[in-house]
Amino acid sequence: xxxxxxxxxxxxxxxxxxxxxxxxxxxxxxxxxxxxxxxxxxxxxxxxxxxxxxxxxxxxxxxxxxxxxxxxxxxxxxxxxxxxxxxxxxxxxxxxxxxxxxxxxxxxxxxxxxxxxxxxxxxxxxxxxxxxxxxxxxxxxxxxxxxxxxxxxxxxxxxxxxxxxxxxxxxxxxxxxxxxxxxxxxxxxxxxxxxxxxxxxxxxxxxxxxxxxxxxxxxxxxxxxxxxxxxxxxxxxxxxxxxxxxxxxxxxxxxxxxxxxxxxxxxxxxxxxxxxxxxxxxxxxxxxxxxxxxxxxxxxxxxxxxxxxxxxxxxxxxxxxxxxxxxxxxxxxxxxxxxxxxxxxxxx
Amino acid sequence: xxxxxxxxxxxxxxxxxxxxxxxxxxxxxxxxxxxxxxxxxxxxxxxxxxxxxxxxxxxxxxxxxxxxxxxxxxxxxxxxxxxxxxxxxxxxxxxxxxxxxxxxxxxxxxxxxxxxxxxxxxxxxxxxxxxxxxxxxxxxxxxxxxxxxxxxxxxxxxxxxxxxxxxxxxxxxxxxxxxxxxxxxxxxxxxxxxxxxxxxxxxxxxxxxxxxxxxxxxxxxxxxxxxxxxxxxxxxxxxxxxxxxxxxxxxxxxxxxxxxxxxxxxxxxxxxxxxxxxxxxxxxxxxxxxxxxxxxxxxxxxxxxxxxxxxxxxxxxxxxxxxxxxxxxxxxxxxxxxxxxxxxxxxx
Numbered sequence: 001x002x003x004x005x006x007x008x009x010x011x012x013x014x015x016x017x018x019x020x021x022x023x024x025x026x027x028x029x030x031x032x033x034x035x036x037x038x039x040x041x042x043x044x045x046x047x048x049x050x051x052x053x054x055x056x057x058x059x060x061x062x063x064x065x066x067x068x069x070x071x072x073x074x075x076x077x078x079x080x081x082x083x084x085x086x087x088x089x090x091x092x093x094x095x096x097x098x099x100x101x102x103x104x105x106x107x108x109x110x111x112x113x114x115x116x117x118x119x120x121x122x123x124x125x126x127x128x129x130x131x132x133x134x135x136x137x138x139x140x141x142x143x144x145x146x147x148x149x150x151x152x153x154x155x156x157x158x159x160x161x162x163x164x165x166x167x168x169x170x171x172x173x174x175x176x177x178x179x180x181x182x183x184x185x186x187x188x189x190x191x192x193x194x195x196x197x198x199x200x201x202x203x204x205x206x207x208x209x210x211x212x213x214x215x216x217x218x219x220x221x222x223x224x225x226x227x228x229x230x231x232x233x234x235x236x237x238x239x240x241x242x243x244x245x246x247x248x249x250x251x252x253x254x255x256x257x258x259x260x261x262x263x264x265x266x267x268x269x270x271x272x273x274x275x276x277x278x279x280x281x282x283x284x285x286x287x288x289x290x291x292x293x294x295x296x297x298x299x300x301x302x303x304x305x306x307x308x309x310x311x312x313x314x315x316x317x318x319x320x321x322x323x324x325x326x327x328x329x330x331x332x333x334x335x336x337x338x339x340x341x342x343x344x345x346x347x348x
Numbered sequence: 349x350x351x352x353x354x355x356x357x358x359x360x361x362x363x364x365x366x367x368x369x370x371x372x373x374x375x376x377x378x379x380x381x382x383x384x385x386x387x388x389x390x391x392x393x394x395x396x397x398x399x400x401x402x403x404x405x406x407x408x409x410x411x412x413x414x415x416x417x418x419x420x421x422x423x424x425x426x427x428x429x430x431x432x433x434x435x436x437x438x439x440x441x442x443x444x445x446x447x448x449x450x451x452x453x454x455x456x457x458x459x460x461x462x463x464x465x466x467x468x469x470x471x472x473x474x475x476x477x478x479x480x481x482x483x484x485x486x487x488x489x490x491x492x493x494x495x496x497x498x499x500x501x502x503x504x505x506x507x508x509x510x511x512x513x514x515x516x517x518x519x520x521x522x523x524x525x526x527x528x529x530x531x532x533x534x535x536x537x538x539x540x541x542x543x544x545x546x547x548x549x550x551x552x553x554x555x556x557x558x559x560x561x562x563x564x565x566x567x568x569x570x571x572x573x574x575x576x577x578x579x580x581x582x583x584x585x586x587x588x589x590x591x592x593x594x595x596x597x598x599x600x601x602x603x604x605x606x607x608x609x610x611x612x613x614x615x616x617x618x619x620x621x622x623x624x625x626x627x628x629x630x631x632x633x634x635x636x637x638x639x640x641x642x643x644x645x646x647x648x649x650x651x652x653x654x655x656x657x658x659x660x661x662x663x664x665x666x667x668x669x670x671x672x673x674x675x676x677x678x679x680x681x682x683x684x685x686x687x688x689x690x691x692x693x694x695x696x
Contacts, residue, residue, distance in 0.1 A: 026650075026652065026653040027650060189659075191568075192542065192643065192651070192652070193568060194540065194542060194566040194567055194568055195566045195568075197651050197652075200643070200644070200651050200652040201651055201652065204652050204653055204656045205652075205653045205656075208653050208655060208656050209653075213657070214656060214657065215656075215657045215658065215659050216643055216644070216652055216656050216657065216658045216659070217643070217658070217659050217660070218542040218543045218567070218599060218600075218643060218660065219542055219566070219567040219568050219600075220539075220541060220542055220543075220567050220598075220599045220600025220603070221599050221600070221659065221660075221661060221664075222603055223600075223602040223603030223606055223664065224599060224602060224603075224661055224664040225659070227602060227664075227665075250568075251566060251568045251569050251572060252566075252567075252568025252569070252571075254571040254572060254575060255568070255570055255571030255572075255603065255607055258571055258606065258607060258610050259603055259606060259607075262606050262610070295540065295548070295564055295565070295566060296548070296564070298646045298647065298649070298651070299646060299647070299649040299651065301646070301647040301649065302374075302375060303540070303545050303548050303549055303646070303647065304374065304540070304545075304548040304549065304552050304553075304564055305374040305552055305553045305556050305557075307556060308552045308553075308556050308562060308563075308564050309561070309562065309563045309564065310563065310564045310565070311537075311563050311564070311565050311569065311573070312565070312566065312569075313569060313572055316569075316571065316572040316575075317575075
């Protein structure tokens, strides 16, 4: 049984990218091996790999694959080729900040080279560094974040901000893991998180595998468990955080934050600095809409009448006034976010 | 195609009870014929028929079946037999108020008889009256409730408080139907309503069949659509209403009410007076918990890891301060509920 304290969601191996196929979980643990950039991009689109930090690493590896297998014999051709790959990876899903950031880093690395060989080496190395740094960031997020949790706390999380959403260890679940590693007894409640059921399929699986006490509820039961005083803290991930502290995360996060506020429960978001976007305004961030099939069919079985209209936004926006603190690898950021986020991200 | 303006969910026919099997919807429209009380009770337990007013009528018909097919040759034996049947029906699901009320009415009818034959006649007649009155109540609820809706409104409802939740026409959906019959253009948004997906399976089906504009969303998207100002009013049903205005309804209703309040959206509950319980205190009402299988499996397919802990309460409690008004067949009840509910229900 995989331990998600140490498991790796995605890795590089001699010109191949190997990733866990998350659409098959929890029933089967299988891996996909990609040798072409397009294969990684397709895996992102199909949500075989998902989670902002994980698809950031996947985007970097997409560029690395393009570089590693290039037939270009001059730098401009190579750059053009890897820029194309980077663009595909960035556009695979629009809401998370990390893919654009990761692509940018790999392309910058290539631009420092004076030969094709050197560029390939630098790009692959940069992708590897991004992946390594992500695990390190998650561990630091855990280290900072666990100080917010008390022994005996029950934490409600949503979707999957775990090892599977990152290269390893997780952001929100990293905080929980770090608290457990410190010897604190933490219980977790997770709503199943329709439409893609990442709470049921992935978070319950990760935590159950690791022997962390996890209880699964329907998305409709969030208010109920809060009203029953079963929840001490809420900790979620974030796919994009703007400079004024708006958080873009899995659909349902916003209502979780409203409910937490209504019940005076602290609401924390945990994310690496690679999920921050200091340039965009909140109103300009694209909320991805996915296929109606995710709603009208579950595991291929029809659950709604044919022809019915469906609206399937898969992310939402939580305003800063509902967020108690943001946990990053650079420390815990507290309001007023318009000042503290910039301060934390730009300090040396 | 069935029109839910006129369709009947459950009916009596010469000693048989015929009901739509709602577990097969929306894929197949099939009927179940029951001749034994136990068959109706099993249909209630399996949610082949569900919705407080509908299972109220089903409970009355359970007693009617026991009476109709009795072999008792004296009144005390008959009464004992039908009391047993009534008890089974009342206990099939604990949260809705209507079954106990309906059973009480049929038993009271029997007690007026001076012979077994007369008792059978009176019980069957009373069950038929309960069913007829339910349709009538729904139409009146619609008549009163539609005055709260404006031409062009988008109404968010939850679960199914439609024709299928009653003997016909519906409570919350009755209000929407009545507004449509008045020529108002009403759009409906319905979350799928896990775990049993009555929003996706039943409400979307009813409204789509009737040509009423309905849009299906995930339960996680409720806050999102409210924040986007897509919702003008919320109208839901109620399985039990206590004298001080606490509403017990499908899990998810409470968080809907909190979110409606946060976005200054009026929140209405629509229910016949048979759903009121003036005796119980809110804290004494039993919240039904159903099988973990409803969460970990969807249509027989496993979506969560084996062995994971599940909490599956299927109703919740919404406090009076979150409820703008309660729509009944006796008129619209407004706060302060501790005075107005009693007043409305006891007036001649």
